Amino acid sequence: MAGRALPDRQRFRSDEVRLGYVSGVFGVRGEVRLYLYNPTSRLLWSMEEIVLVGPAGERQPVSFRVRDGAGKRVLGRLGGVGSPEDARSLIGHELVLPKAVLPEVEEGTFYHHQLLGLPVETESGQQLGVLGAIHSTGETDVWEVRGRGETIYIPAVQEEIVQVQPGRCIVVADGGEE
Helix, strand or coil, X not given: CCCCCCCHHHHCCCCEEEEEEEEEEECCCCEEEEEECCCCCCHHHHCCEEEEECCCCCEEXXXXXXXXXXXXXXXXXXXXXXXXXXXXXXXXXEEEEEHHHCCCCCCCCXXXXXXXXXXXXXXXXXXXXXXXXXXXXXXXXXXXXXECCXXXXXXXXXXXXXXXXXXXXXXXXXXXXX
């Protein structure tokens, strides 16, 4: 039996990355609908095992297969899940992987987990806050910077993002914070 829901900082480990969560049930054979934090990534299509993390922090490694559904829908088949009732019990469970299994990315490309939480400042040194979320809006991601009692949205384009220093900070163009 699952306990009470834990805050994210207690549920997730620093050496893993959250990819999405089970958002619903699909069909009569226990497939699940998935919400992916980065819907353009095809990483899950190459995975054969994933770790599910429940609301109370319970962890369950499971065999895993993913496939495209209609439209933007992503569907998954989890080992040991064979009915809609079994699948329904997993709604809200997060899909995580150890960071160590992530493929290398090319120079100048970053995983979201490398950027989220970094301080954001302008070229002239004005502190804007921290990168709180990355919104995939199609062709250009939008970075949500939280700080100073307000939220600022900055398009992730070369003209706005001056420098990214993973583990240190993000520098944006002066005037990009308006």
